[in-house]
Amino acid sequence: MGYKDIYDRVINSIHSGDLKPGERVPSIRNLAQELGVAKKTAESAYDILIGEGYLVSCGPKGTIVNPDLVIGNAYRDNLPSKFENCNLRKIIDLRDTRGLFQPGIPSLDEFPYKKWLLLSGKAARSLTYEDLGHPPVIGYLPLRHAIANYLNISRGINCSADQVFITSGYNSSLRLIFQTIASSNDKVVFEEPGYFSGQKLLERLIQNLCYVPVDSEGINVDFLISHHNDTKFVITTPSHHSPLTVSLTLPRRHQLLNWAQENQAWIIEDDYDGEFHFSRKNIPSLKSLDVFDRVIYVGTFSKTIMPSLHTAYVVIPKVLAPQFHETAEIMETGLSLLPQKILESFISSGAFYKHLKRMRSLYESRRMMVYNAFTEIYGDYFNTPLQNGGMHIVAFLKLDIKDVALCNIWQSHGLQVIPLSMWYAQKRDRRYGLVIGYTNIKSKEEAMTALRLPYKQTIELLQSSCHESFPGKLRDMIAKKKQ
Ligand SMILES: Cc1ncc(COP(=O)(O)O)c(C=O)c1O
Incomplete structure (x- = not known):
């Protein structure tokens, strides 16, 4: 032992x-x-x-x-x-565990429940005798049409309903992809850091799993080419990297697409929160630039509607549709029909677009509120670069101190922040900090009050943790703050 x-x-x-x-x-x-x-x-x-x-x-x-x-x-x-x-x-x-600042949860207080309830009633009343049998495993066709239309308009993806497969979430989307087109020893590359739930699934599913670092321009494609050129699948979050929120730059997007074409590799684009970009230029999806058809696009309604809907989708190249359909029929069970009907009418009635527009501006202002409150209180101890989008803020500890203990303190006050180090699969080059969700904070006062709760313990912990590794450094930082 x-x-x-x-x-x-x-x-x-x-x-x-x-x-x-x-x-x-x-x-x-x-x-x-x-x-x-x-x-x-x-x-x-x-x-x-x-x-x-x-x-x-x-x-x-x-x-x-x-x-x-x-x-x-x-x-x-x-x-x-x-x-x-x-x-x-x-x-x-x-x-x-629910708590303030929990990352990844949309602003549930602002969801248009009345509209949803109205559409739910209509959808339930519209159920026909045929609807009571088994729903299609690959998803309700009108919903697949509605998603294809939405992706064409909003994400620049030229696709049709026969390329859209409905799944119960990101993990089922990945399973469907790998079960359909991967061989057992295919090399799969995941971002480092990367979404820890996906990482856990891949550790179980993939024998040859490797990691490629992410820097300020997104996934490092030079590193991918020089270290893992024989890769068959790259899973990436180009719109806003999870968790660093940086966007993959245009030159890197082209470099990645060209590499995939030359090597006949697949790129799995996880566009989990691509809708929430705040700069003037709406960021196009990687798939929209994919002239070679090497990108498999994965989306979700967990961020745009609510996690409990448990509805996501995969968009595949047309030629792969029969293969995917066959796998789904054997391996999947499909989703219940009624929520799919409600969702379809939510999208087709225009309510979804209206909701997204409202959320984009709400998120922009809530993000600034939380950012301002956080930097006012903790600005001396963290670097908090703001990117152009995403549903959370990343605050990097200025001193590389264990963030798990820090998060335990914050969580004891009901603040459900996540330690940045949890997103790293490997020990090497790990960074430390807090991943802070802002979407459910309603005012700057609420943010300030909540953020002050762990202040004393936070400073005590920083002082005691860095005492040995960085003698004098925190003292200097505090002295600077007092000046
Ligand atoms: C990086 C990333 N990808 C995908 C998802 C979507 O997961 P799901 O559709 O299973 O809710 C999430 C949700 O938190 C996420 O953070």
Whole structure:
């Protein structure tokens, strides 16, 4: 048994509720004896757990679970008490625990519920005898038409309904793609950092998974070509990188498309929040530039409507339609018909376009409000570059300090920010900071009040964490702030 096993066991016990905040954990000596490992092994595990904020050392009184730790959510009791992959628990907790500043959730307070309810009633009343049978596995045809029209108009994608496949989310879209056109040893490239849910799925699905770094211009295509030229699939978020929010520049877009054509590789464009771009120029999708038909486009209604709708889609090159259809018929079950009917009328009635327009301007102003409040309070400790779009703000810690402990503090105040380091698959070149959702903050006062809650603990943590690694540096930063 190594230190990682001990670390996993403690994390699992904390997340399952067997170990509660404030509860004492065994001493290093007792634990080492009990498990038959060297004292150093137990000590290494505790060191990491303390560094990440799960445990707190109380000197001679022993070590306890951090009393400020907020664990769990309404669903926790239904989860198995142990996952082999302990990181998965953190991801589930972050996804399912509601709180202020949670990234990735649209402004639910501004959703046009009345309109939706009206259309729901109409859709329910319009159900015919035939509609009560099995719905089409690849999606309700009028909805596929409506999505194709929307993509033509709004995202510049020249496609028709027979290229649009409805799925229950991003993960099912990826599964459908790989099950249809990938061979078992095909190399797949994912962005580093990248969307952690996708990363988890790919780790399970793909044998030959590699990572390509993202910089201020998006995915580094030179790196891709020099290190992974034999790649068959590249999954990328060109509109706003997840999580850094940078947009893939035009020269890189062309470089990537040309590379894919030369190497007969596929690009999977994840356009999860492409609608929310705030500069004058609406950013076109990568697919709209794809003259070679090497891009498979993946979209979702989780950001534009609501996550609980669980409706997403894949747009595939026409020639692949029969293959995709066959896989879907064998592997998929399809979505219920009624929500698809409601969604279709929401789009076709024009309500969807109106909603998007309102959200774009609402997000622009809410983003500035949160940005201003955050930089006013924490500007000395974080670099917070604002990009041209996206549904969250990334605040990079000026000193590379563990962000997990920091997020634990913020979460204990009901602020559901996510540590930036969680988006990294590899240890190398990891950056630290906070990923802050702004979409559900209604005023600057609300943002200021909430952001002040963890202030004292944040500064204390920054001071104690950087004391050894960066002596004097934080002190200098604070002194500068006081001047
Ligand atoms: C990068 C990224 N891609 C895709 C999605 C969409 O996922 P889904 O359609 O499963 O909600 C999300 C949602 O958070 C995301 O962050």
